[in-house]
Amino acid sequence: MDDLGEGRAPRYRAFISYSHVDGRFGRRLHRRLERYAVPRRLAGRVTARGAVPGRIAPIFRDREELSASGDLTAEVRAALAESGCLIVVCSPHAAASPWVAREVELFRSLHPDRPVLAALAAGAPPEAFPDCLRLPGADGVAVEPLAADFRPEGDGERLALLKLVAGIVGVGLDELVQRDAQRRLRAVTAVTGVALAAMLAMGALTIFALTSRTEAREQRTEAEALVEFMLTDLRTPLKEVGRLDILTAVNTRALAYYGDQDLAHLPPDSLERRARLLHAMGEDDLKRGDLEAALGKFAEAARTTGALLAAEPDKADRIWAHAQSQYWLGYVDYLRGRPAPATRAWRTYRALAGRLVAQAPENPKYLREAAYAEGNLCTLALSSPPDPVRALRACGEGLRLMQAAAARMRPGWEIAADLANRHAWLADAYRANRNEAAARAERLAEGALLTPLIAAAPKNMSLRERWIASQRALASIEYRASRIPQAQERLRQAISAIDAMIALDPANRDWAQQRVRLQENLELVSRKNREARD
Structure with missing residues (x-):
């Protein structure tokens, strides 16, 4: 019934x-x-x-x-x-x-x-x-x-x-669409105020700039300062509230400003800022699942950043901007399941990051970017078709570069989390190469980084989930090495940790499902242990 x-x-x-x-x-x-x-x-x-x-x-x-x-x-x-x-x-x-x-x-x-x-x-x-x-x-x-x-x-x-x-x-669908549209309109109104003010101010600045050729340069500086505000201070809160519709309106208005300009006579910094705007709009397209629209914007940005780099091949800002274009082009190909063009773009991204490091070997920002680039190639090498040897090389270099960046930065949870992530990927690369001992060492290093981060930020559930995933991976390694008691203990610790999370948010079904799988893993390991003793 x-x-x-x-x-x-x-x-x-x-x-x-x-x-x-x-x-x-x-x-x-x-x-x-x-x-x-x-x-x-x-x-x-x-x-x-x-x-x-x-x-x-x-x-x-x-x-x-x-x-x-x-x-x-x-x-x-x-x-x-x-x-x-x-x-x-x-x-x-x-x-x-x-x-x-x-x-x-x-x-x-x-x-x-x-x-x-x-x-x-x-x-x-x-x-x-x-x-x-x-x-x-x-x-x-x-x-x-x-x-x-x-x-x-x-x-x-x-x-x-x-x-x-x-x-x-x-x-009824019609009624739901109508009510949803009304609700979305009310929710957008508050955020729209800031965006509308920015767009009106930008429009006023643009019109004012056109009224006097003698003041064009000064007005362009003010207008582009407003574009910079849209790309940074305004974009961050809009992203946090998930307002892709408002982001689109703001970015479209900012791009329209450049459409009113003679691009052939814009200075390089203005063209680079326009390329950054195209990167932001392409990123928003990706969040909507529109890969073709995103690819069009990234390709246009790449044409601009490539030309700027050709004109000033040694300028760090130009290298950085074109590196971002190559990253996004490769990411679209990765999402589309096209490993060959993704590899080409990400190798170019790695080469550009390497040029930045060569210019300023002590700059942690550049070292970190180079580590990300190696990490991308590591991800590709571990996907289908896998190339374990290449994956191990890229993952190892990614960790080395991230460690070099961390040595030159003030300690903080973000760089520590990046390091933990690089150890985790290197562990996966070692497992792909059937080196379980090295994989275990990398997972232990990951856990050693995550544990103090969790102690310092006990409410950060994302860090706790990463630690639980690390313990589950370690339990798998221990199990394959016939260290059954160690595997059982790690799974019990992971279950205890997920139980504490569920106690804070009993309605979180994702955590509840994770708990079920951990319990199934523990029962499987325990059953195999009993069978071995019998």
């Missing part, structure tokens, strides 16, 4: 089923759904799905690959049984996934009256929908379900998300 019919609300608002090839999309969808706040004028309304909640969390997302037997885990079965609806991330990978099909079939058998919602992530509908979602019509021909189409040529991310929310809470 359906739990909703019994008056008892399910534990999870929804269960997200997806192929693990689509893991990036699944994680992003999970975050956006759990963070979505239902408009207050809809919250509390009683629908066929029950009372509309203020938030639709918790959402269950299975992040573990199924076992070789193909059977669903007990955790997944329990979550399906306690979910109000099922969201299926549709793509060609999902259509071919037997695990997605099993989750759909089990959910429908448990809850024939609860909705199954489709989220089209990639591919054309005929190749993206699993057969289990194609229900026969009156003529017996399979009919594709209506879907929230997240593709740019479909509904787009915002409307597609609202379609899923409407299906989960049981309200």
Whole structure:
């Protein structure tokens, strides 16, 4: 019998089923759904799905690959049984996934009256929908379900998300869109004040600059000071509140200022600032998932920074600016799964960072940038197809450069966290080269850095999560080396740490799921230990 019919609300608002090839999309969808706040004028309304909640969390997302037997885990079965609806991330990978099909079939058998919602992530509908979602019509021909189409040529991310929310809470899409737009408009108003004032001031400065050719240089300086404000002091708070729409408006207005200028007669520093503006706009495009728009802006910025560097090849600011262009171009190719062009761009990025270090070997900013560049190449070498030898070389050099930067900086948690991260990646490189002893040493070094950071910042949950991940990795190393008691102890410490985090925020489902996996790891290790003794 359906739990909703019994008056008892399910534990999870929804269960997200997806192929693990689509893991990036699944994680992003999970975050956006759990963070979505239902408009207050809809919250509390009683629908066929029950009372509309203020938030639709918790959402269950299975992040573990199924076992070789193909059977669903007990955790997944329990979550399906306690979910109000099922969201299926549709793509060609999902259509071919037997695990997605099993989750759909089990959910429908448990809850024939609860909705199954489709989220089209990639591919054309005929190749993206699993057969289990194609229900026969009156003529017996399979009919594709209506879907929230997240593709740019479909509904787009915002409307597609609202379609899923409407299906989960049981309200009409039109009303939800209207209420959501009203809520977003009110929320934006406060932040818009600062942005609007900046844009009006910039417009006034631009007009004033054009009224007198004799004062053009002075007015351009003031206008570009305002652009600098938009790129720094204004951009930071807007990013923190997640206002991509306001960021877009501000950046577009700033770019329009340059559109009114004769670029051929702008001084190099102004052109470089315009390139930095294009970097910022491209970064915002990436957050919206618009890789093509981001690539266009990064490519245009690279043309500018490349020309400026060619004119002043030894100037550090020009080298730095073009290095950032190469980083962003490589990052887009990395996200698109194109390792060859990503490698070319990131090798150029590394070469430019190396030129900065050669100019000022003691400059920690340049050393740190060179370490990041090596870290990027390390990441590529560990991905498909893996190159363990190249990964070890890049990861080791990244750590060496980060240590050199740290030696020339005042101690602080940011550089210490960077060092810990470099030890972690080097540990992964050693494991790829089957050097478990060296991997263990690097993980211990990572933990030695994280422990005092956590003691100094006990409320920093991100640091605690990194420490727990480190302990889990160490437990795996100990287990493979047949040091079962050590593996058990590390897992127990990790469980104790996650329990303390859950006590601070019992509603955090991500931590709860981490705890389940750690407990499963501990039970597996303990079982193997008992079998070995027997």
